Amino acid sequence: MPRPRSLTPDRLASAALAVIDREGIAALSMRAVAHELGVSTMALYRYVRDRDELEGLVVELVLGAVDTEPPTSDAPWTERITTMVVRLRDAVAAHPAVLTLTIAHRHRSPGVLRWSETVLGILAEAGYGGERRVIALRCLVSYVNGAIQLEHLGPLSGDGTIALTELPPSGFPYMTETAECARSVGADREFLGGLAVVLRGLET
Incomplete structure (x- = not known):
């Protein structure tokens, strides 16, 4: 079955982050994220292998926005x-x-x-x-x-x-x-x- 285009890595990560922000890290599960997205738990496995991969997407969503360009070299x-x-x-x-x-x-x-x-x-x-x-x-x-x-x-x-x-x-x-x-x-x-x-x- 083709994957719906709407379930992008960013959308998966955003749903997982919403669960974490609202209920804490212990509440993060494939089932909880599937519920957040309005899909079945099995459908979620078409996009990520397991919770570990889901966690990686969350980390990148949060830290991928950090500006990593070196500050001006003129400063100490x-x-x-x-x-x-x-x-x-x-x-x-x-x-x-x-x-x-x-x-x-x-x-x-x-x-x-x-x-x-x-x-x-x-x-x-x-x-x-x-x-x-x-x-x-x-x-x-x-x-x-x-x-x-x-x-x-x-x-x-x-x-x-x-x-x-x-x-x-x-x-x-x-x-x-x-x-x-x-x-x-x-x-x-x-x-x-x-x-x-x-x-x-x-x-x-």
């Missing part, structure tokens, strides 16, 4: 890295539940590979080679992944921070004082401030 390498990291964060943070999929499919996603290639090029121009470049890239990716999870699962403006401010100061003087300050730190300030700390470490 730390500013160029910041630009690349913010681009990645903005794309993933719009669909935080997809984060685990970007990690699992990082070796097969053209979007991830293009982003990494650009970042590695900037690091190479800054004098990073060998193991140093490996660790630098891994550090940056780890920071983005961890920061996005904290921003959406445990934001500084959330109940967790409030609970910390209510700890007995006699037993947790630094925790309570820091938590009070944390309540006024916005998500962008937290992310960019942390990234600046990471980059200062890489500079040394």
Whole structure:
């Protein structure tokens, strides 16, 4: 039976992403996506082999839109890295539940590979080679992944921070004082401030 032209990879990915955004990653299944599209589950198998392939389409839909062109070479390498990291964060943070999929499919996603290639090029121009470049890239990716999870699962403006401010100061003087300050730190300030700390470490 010919495939309906309307079921393109982008449409499949968009339907899967809608399920994830609405119900979380655990809800993603071939049946759920078929229901989202208004087709039978068996019909979906004409387009993708399994959930793993479907996940790959979702990752590419999210990260394929990331601008991977190198920022202007006139800027310091730390500013160029910041630009690349913010681009990645903005794309993933719009669909935080997809984060685990970007990690699992990082070796097969053209979007991830293009982003990494650009970042590695900037690091190479800054004098990073060998193991140093490996660790630098891994550090940056780890920071983005961890920061996005904290921003959406445990934001500084959330109940967790409030609970910390209510700890007995006699037993947790630094925790309570820091938590009070944390309540006024916005998500962008937290992310960019942390990234600046990471980059200062890489500079040394």
